[in-house]
Amino acid sequence: MIQTTAAVDCSMPVIVSVIVPAHNVELYIDHTLTSIRTQTVRSLEILVVDDASCDATARMAAAHASQDPRVRLIRMTENRGVCRARNEGLAAAHGRWIAFVDSDDWLEPGRLARMIEAAERMELDWLADDQFMVSRPNARPSGRVLRNEPAGLSRMDVAHLVVRDPPETVGYGTLKPLVRRSFLCRHQLEFRLGQERYEDFLFHVDCGLHGARMGLLNQPLYYYRRRSGSLTTVDPLTTLTRMLEQNAVAEHAACELGSVRLQAALARRANLIRSSLGYRRLLRDLGRREVSSALRALRADPQLGITLMDRLARAAGRRVRW
Incomplete structure (x- = not known):
């Protein structure tokens, strides 16, 4: 199932393992790996x-591995x-x-x-930096x-991350943190399968x-x-439905571990996702000229009409300013 390029020289301490999952990214992977190989931290594995x-x-990844012994290629024989993929990287990390x-970022x-x-x-286990969207x-x-x-640098709890990850925006859920490996090993944490x-x-x-x-x-x-053309923009209804399902998984985990503050933050986020789902369904019905369905939705939730008018006004304002 898995093939790897070469063994690691365990006599050399590795400060950071950089895990890059990749699937059909020939247009981007070279730039991504170059940006990692040229990091000022030299004691790393990729x-x-x-x-x-x-x-x-x-x-292309194999070519980088042949030029730089810090690069290791792990090949999955089936998608x-x-x-x-990330869990395989975690299992191989030192x-x-x-x-x-x-694999398309840098x-x-x-x-x-x-x-x-x-x-x-600051003796942290998890640290995220800001991202430029390009x-x-x-x-x-x-x-x-x-x-x-x-x-600069500040502390944060996970409830704050949830609050700052509302639907239909690039929120804190997209952050790519640095995580202490001993923390992950101690709690046996990895990415939940089936949550792509x-x-x-x-x-x-989970962290x-x-x-x-x-x-x-x-x-x-x-x-x-x-x-352009990502699922988030092409199919917002599917995206929001998936987001709501995953929020429920997080709510269940928070309930099991008794995190009241996190449960409250996740409940608020769920309401925002439901509101966005209602709005997107209303837009779909209007676009299809399914007037009766749109009217039923507006009668069931009058706030949808206010949201629709507000978003249309904001969009018109942006067009005028532009």
Whole structure:
């Protein structure tokens, strides 16, 4: 099922293991791996987990491995999804710290060094930095993820992360943290299988529920590539339905561990997701000219009409200003 390129030299301590799950990303993987290989932290390993790509992804990753012994290619012989791929990377990791990088994103050269120094100074188990949202290298960023946070380094609990991850936005669930490997091993934490959409969100919640000392570094050192035609934009109803299902999984876990503050934050988030689902269904019915269905929805929830008018007004305002 799994093939790997080479054994690791365990005589050399590894400070950070960078896990890169990859599937059919031949257009992006070279830039991603180059940005990791040129990090100012030299004592690292780069674990590329190829999830049975059928393009040139594995071959390109193998080329990096042949040039740099810190790069290891782990090949899945059948496509099992990003959660399985990340878990295979976790099982193979030797570093004191774990970093996750998506195979179409990239890093500032000093990112890992800055995050490791900050996490160790504050004795954290989980630290996330800000992200620039971009469409391609050298493009002007369209935004950042962290909002209204203190400058520099600050502590955070998992309920705060949930509050800052509302539906239909790039929220804190997309953050790519640095995580202490000993913490993950102690609590036997990994990515939940079968949760391939918003798997990061559930992983963050699991870390927080198990007592991770969490922090934020309000500095954009990670470049998050926003690709057109993603499921989030093409099929918002499916996306929101999946988000609500995963929120319920997190609510169940919070209830089992008795985290009242987190339960409240997740309940509020669930209500926001339901509201967005109602709004999106109303738009679908109006687009299909299913007037009777739209009227039933408005009678059942008058707030939908207010939301519709508000969003239309805001959209018109943006067009006028532009």
